[in-house]
Amino acid sequence: MTHAPANPAVLDAVRRVWGFDSLRPLQAEAVDAALANRDALIVLPTGGGKSLCYQTPPLVANELSVVVSPLISLMKDQVDGLVLNGYPAVALHSACTDAERDDAHAALNTGDARLLFVSPERLLSNGFLDWLAGLPQPSGRRGVRRFAIDEAHCISQWGHDFRPEYRQLATLRRRFPDACVHALTATATPRVRDDIVTQLGLADPAILVGVFDRPNLTYRVVPRVNRDAQILEVLARHKDEASIIYCISRRETEAIAAMLTDRAHKARAYHAGLDPERRRKVQEAFSREKLDVVVATVAFGMGIDRSNVRCVLHASMPKSVEAYQQETGRAGRDGLEAECVLLYSGADGAMWSKLMARSAEESGATPESLDAQLRLLAEVQRYASGMNCRHKSLSEHFGQSYPFPNCNACDICLNEIDQAEDSTVIAQKIISCVARAQQRSGMTFGAAHITDILRGSKSQKLLDRGHDQLSTYALLAETPKPTITSYINQLLDQGLLHRADGEYPTLTLSPASREVLTGKREVKLLRPKEPARRERAGRPGAPQIDLSPDEAALFDALRALRREIAEERAVPPYVVFSDATLRELAAVRPSTPDAMTRVKGIGAAKLAAFGEQFLDRLLDHARRLGLDLDTQPTTTTAPPKPAPGAPKRISPAKARSFDHFDRGESVEATARAVGLSPRTIVAHLADWIEDRRPESIEPWIARADYDRIAAAAREVGADFLKPIFEHLSAEIDYDRICIAVAHLRAHAAG
Ligand code: ADP
Ligand code: ZN
Numbered sequence: 001m002t003h004a005p006a007n008p009a010v011l012d013a014v015r016r017v018w019g020f021d022s023l024r025p026l027q028a029e030a031v032d033a034a035l036a037n038r039d040a041l042i043v044l045p046t047g048g049g050k051s052l053c054y055q056t057p058p059l060v061a062n063e064l065s066v067v068v069s070p071l072i073s074l075m076k077d078q079v080d081g082l083v084l085n086g087y088p089a090v091a092l093h094s095a096c097t098d099a100e101r102d103d104a105h106a107a108l109n110t111g112d113a114r115l116l117f118v119s120p121e122r123l124l125s126n127g128f129l130d131w132l133a134g135l136p137q138p139s140g141r142r143g144v145r146r147f148a149i150d151e152a153h154c155i156s157q158w159g160h161d162f163r164p165e166y167r168q169l170a171t172l173r174r175r176f177p178d179a180c181v182h183a184l185t186a187t188a189t190p191r192v193r194d195d196i197v198t199q200l201g202l203a204d205p206a207i208l209v210g211v212f213d214r215p216n217l218t219y220r221v222v223p224r225v226n227r228d229a230q231i232l233e234v235l236a237r238h239k240d241e242a243s244i245i246y247c248i249s250r251r252e253t254e255a256i257a258a259m260l261t262d263r264a265h266k267a268r269a270y271h272a273g274l275d276p277e278r279r280r281k282v283q284e285a286f287s288r289e290k291l292d293v294v295v296a297t298v299a300f301g302m303g304i305d306r307s308n309v310r311c312v313l314h315a316s317m318p319k320s321v322e323a324y325q326q327e328t329g330r331a332g333r334d335g336l337e338a339e340c341v342l343l344y345s346g347a348d349g350a351m352w353s354k355l356m357a358r359s360a361e362e363s364g365a366t367p368e369s370l371d372a373q374l375r376l377l378a379e380v381q382r383y384a385s386g387m388n389c390r391h392k393s394l395s396e397h398f399g400q401s402y403p404f405p406n407c408n409a410c411d412i413c414l415n416e417i418d419q420a421e422d423s424t425v426i427a428q429k430i431i432s433c434v435a436r437a438q439q440r441s442g443m444t445f446g447a448a449h450i451t452d453i454l455r456g457s458k459s460q461k462l463l464d465r466g467h468d469q470l471s472t473y474a475l476l477a478e479t480p481k482p483t484i485t486s487y488i489n490q491l492l493d494q495g496l497l498h499r500a501d502g503e504y505p506t507l508t509l510s511p512a513s514r515e516v517l518t519g520k521r522e523v524k525l526l527r528p529k530e531p532a533r534r535e536r537a538g539r540p541g542a543p544q545i546d547l548s549p550d551e552a553a554l555f556d557a558l559r560a561l562r563r564e565i566a567e568e569r570a571v572p573p574y575v576v577f578s579d580a581t582l583r584e585l586a587a588v589r590p591s592t593p594d595a596m597t598r599v600k601g602i603g604a605a606k607l608a609a610f611g612e613q614f615l616d617r618l619l620d621h622a623r624r625l626g627l628d629l630d631t632q633p634t635t636t637t638a639p640p641k642p643a644p645g646a647p648k649r650i651s652p653a654k655a656r657s658f659d660h661f662d663r664g665e666s667v668e669a670t671a672r673a674v675g676l677s678p679r680t681i682v683a684h685l686a687d688w689i690e691d692r693r694p695e696s697i698e699p700w701i702a703r704a705d706y707d708r709i710a711a712a713a714r715e716v717g718a719d720f721l722k723p724i725f726e727h728l729s730a731e732i733d734y735d736r737i738c739i740a741v742a743h744l745r746a747h748a749a750g
Contacts, residue, residue, distance in 0.1 A: 006032050013059040014052070017085050019581075019603035023056075024049050026208045031056045034065075034146055034182060039202040041152075041193060042184045044210035046329030047307075050184045051078065054148035055087070058114035063137045065146040066116045068123055070154055070163055073283060075117040081575035082115065086605030091117040111136045120165045129175050145179045147172055149200065152183035156195035166199075173201040186329060187322060190399070212325070212398040216332045217340050219390035220411040221383075223489055224343035225482030227315060228259050234313050234341050235265060235293065242286070243311040245295040246318065246327055248351065256315060257295040267293035270300040287572040289563060298323065306572065307333040308579040313341045317348035319356075320376035321383055321397050334580045344384040346492035350499055352377050385493035387526070389413050418527040424516070426476070426487060427496060427523040429454065431513045433472035434497065441465055444506035451484045487525050496523065545587045550625045555586040557621045558614065565610060576610065577601055585614065589622050591629040591680040616734070619683060620721055623742070628654065629683050630676070657684035658691075664699045667735070682735045686742035693746045701736050708732065709740040718744050 005011060005028040014020050023031065026044060030053035033040040044050050058065040069075050075091040082089040090104035090113045107113040122128065133143045149155075155166040172181055183196050183205075197205060222230060235243060247253045253269040260267035268282045268291055285291040287306045294300060298318075312331040318324045324342070332338030353374060360370040383393050390410035395402040406413045420426055433454055437445050452459055453467050456474025467473065476484055488507070491497040498510040515521035547555055559573075559582060566573040577585075581601035590596045593611050597604075602611070622629060653674055660670040661684075671681045689697060697706070708728060716723040721737050728737075 004028065007035060007060060009060045010035075010056055013056055015603070017059065017087055017603045017605065018052070019597065019599070019601050019606065020052075021600065023052070024210075026210045027052050027056075029206065029208050030054075030182065031060075033206040033208075034180060035061060037145065037178075037180045039180050039205040040182045040208060041197055041202060041205050042182060042208045042210075043193065044184070044186060044208075045212050045214060046186045046326060047214065047333035047335070048186070048210050050150070050186075053184065054146075054150075054182060055082065055089075055115060057146055059087070061145075062114075062139050063141065063146070064108070064111070064113055064116060064135060064144055065148060066118060066123070066132065066144050067148045067150055068120055068169065069117055069150040070120065070166070071151070072119060073280070075119075077287065077572060077575065079117060080571045084569075084571065084575055084606060084609065085603055087115070088113050089115040089117065092122050093117075093119040094122070108135055111138050120163070120169060124165070124168050124171065129171070133176070143179075144176060146182070147176070147179055148182045148184060150184050152196045152200070153185040153187035153192050155183075155199045156192045170199060170201050173203075186326060189322065212400055213391055213395045213402060214329065214332065215391070215407075215409065216335055216337050217328060218337065218409040218414075219328070219340050219342075219394075220416070221342045221344050221390070222411075223482070223486030224316075224345040225485045227343060228256070230343055231256065231260070231313060231315065232263060234311065234339070235260070237339065238311045240292065241310040242289070242306055242308055243293045243313060244300070244309055244327075244330060245293060245313045245315055246300075247295060247297060247315045248348075248355075250297060252315065253295045253297055257293075260293055260295070265293050266291050267295060270294050270296040272297065287574070288566065289573050298327065307574045308336070309333070310336075310338045311341070312338070313343070315343055317342065317344055317352070317380060317384055319352050319373070319380065321380050321394070322376070324380060324383070325394060325398070334574075334578045336580055336583070342384060344489075346385075346489040346499070347505055349377060349381045350505060381493065385490065387412060387417075387524075420487075420525045420527045423525040424519075424521075424523045426479075426525055427491060427516050428519075429472060429475045430484070430487060430491060431497065431509065431516055433470070433475070434507045435509055435513075435517070436470045436472050437467060438508065440467070440470060444500045444508050446504055446506050447485055447488045450488065450507060451481055454484055455479070455481060483527060490525050491523075494523070496521075545583050547583060547586055550627055551586045553625060554589070554618065554621050554627065555582055557617055558582045558585055561613060561617045565613065577606070577614075585618060588631060589618060589627060589629045590615075591619065591683060592677045594677075595630055616722055619679075619738070623683060623686050623738070626687070629680050654684050654687065657681055658688050661685055661688045662692075667700065678735070682738055686738050689739065689742040690746045694743075697739060697743050701739050705732055705736055706740050706743070709737055710744060713741065713744055718748075 005023060010028070010031050011023065014023060026042065027049055030040055030042050034054070034057035042050060042053055054065055054067055072093045072095050075093060076095070079089045079091045088107060090107050092101065092104055096104070104113070104116070108116060135144065136142055149169060154163040155169065156162065172179070181200055181202060183200055183202065185192070185196065193207075196202075224230065231245065245256060247256065250271040250273050253271050257267045257269035268285070270279060270282045274282075282291065282294060286294050309331045312328045314324070314327070318327060328340040331340055356370060356373045356377070359365075360373075379397065383390075383397070386393055389402070389407050389412050391404075391407040392402040408414065411417055430450070433450055434445075437450065437453060449462070452462050453470060453473055454476040456477045458468070462468060488497065492499060495510055496512050496516055498508050500506045500508040512521065516523055562573045562576045562582065565576050578601050581599060584599045585596075588599060590599060593607060593615065596602050596611055596615060597607055619629070653676060656674050657670055657676075660673060665673075667678050667681050667685060670684075671678045674681065685700060709724060709732060712724045712727040716727050718724070718741050721734055721741065724737050724741070725732070725734060
């Protein structure tokens, strides 16, 4: 699947800086285009890896690239992340401190920086382009030869995020005729694409459009019947993980956040009505993993780069499939599994069209633009009420065919939805109930009241109206309330009932209703089911390393370390290592720095910066949990692991080490004989000591050292190696501490 870049230095740079072993297909083409100085339009879904497209060329060409980005918070995070990778990047925007600005200028004036992030306002400010044109480059040239315009759809008024200042970026083409301009976006509609090319004046651009399907996302559309309970149910599947809940109104975000806070979730509301300081705090807390759930209006997200969001839940329907794709795209950017749930009610469409009409009136928008919005709305309604594979529907919406018959990652393919066998009869009961109630009282009623009648409720309101006398009273007494609500919404979506205009959304008959009542029309209704456990085997895409409970404990320990490091450096945790990297570490458990570099996401700079800390924590926990080192990760299709409590299997390599230790052989001799690194052998030895509990371990450690370590362990505890190491002023190496501590633990355990 990977496309090798034309220049081998590209792959070298990617390996060295990011620790990735390959480029994704379009990344390679984008990098090639940039190095060939050709314009490009790069359309990749959120999480598709756009950043690497503009981050790689400057390293290879040894020249500065300029990235225009509308989002200051995102720039800052990107720069922090790059700097941790040892990548010289700087940013210039209105939120820079004087010191940051001076540092950035210095790095640019000396030609040390490879990437400059800049806001459009700044780029177009007086004299800025002239200054850029004079910057020295290590290659000996002056000026800038590569520009990248991030979030390029902001240039188009057909896009969902139009920013007038983006229009002026066309100047770049004129001012830097020899430079190439790359436009990057996640918005795929052809109209927006064309608009970007024209507005930016791209010349014969390479058009690189990625695959929009996100195989690691599981999509579900759930009839909204009890919003809060449903939200809690979904979040229960994502305990201590990051989730975003999208709402239409600010009031709703506040209410849901309060509800969640009451239920001990770490949740906050986020919307455009909050003051900027407060918004910044929420964003920061979320990206630093101090906050699990953000309940937001669409205002939240563009600046969010937390890659381990495991759940995006829409409390109401979004206003377009594009918006849905964009918002759900924030889940699982690390490529690991994530869930997207849409709580859908037919009422949402009515609510949106009302909002759209009102705002069109207020803004004096043209009737065509309101029509366009309503068309987008109808598409998302079709998606939500549809019965087709969600991955397929979304792919096709973006003009791409979906080749798999079963995605195994949506409510439809997972068979979470049943068709009610007696759908037509149910529909007749509901429709006639609506008709009878209206006849009897001379007014229309809402879905809740109709549901009460059908279920045979004894509510006072119902009895007062004499609705217990209706022939449809208690006709669906056995059917749960949420299910009836869902049926009513489905009838509305199918046009078999209407929602009456007026202050309250009440139900009334449509012409099609009569056809159902007279038996001229068959109806299909879905019976909502509990989400099933996901069957993973045979599912396309999304390789994910499965963790055993012990490995999950190790993963948590590594996450805790990541948080500590992030805190210390005042950066978001994911810029230290991604979840994907930590999972792989927990599954493979490399025993040496060298083995660590084979894990995805560990480049040279990060290895130097954090390798030892992570290795330490990893070895220590792996040993205490009795986990083998240097294993192959178990992927989703591998045979199940032995149940907890089953006797621990030891690997053949370890068994051989044990034989050598039984004969009292040294670590070095054993390492040579077994062909593993001394570090691994030390870990084997520690296991052997805990297993065999020898009286003396003097073949492996001098008595004097052992005594010092034992004394230190009495002072600082034997849970971790590092405090002992530090207590001994680094005079005794980790290997010996590890061996001695194993002995101390073996004997402490009785
Ligand atoms: P986008 O900007 O398109 O939303 P990002 O550039 O943030 O996406 O990349 C999304 C995720 O994919 C990041 O966690 C990034 O580290 C990872 N990624 C990008 N390119 C590669 C690659 N070639 N190999 C492995 N992981 C990659
Ligand atoms: Zn599917």
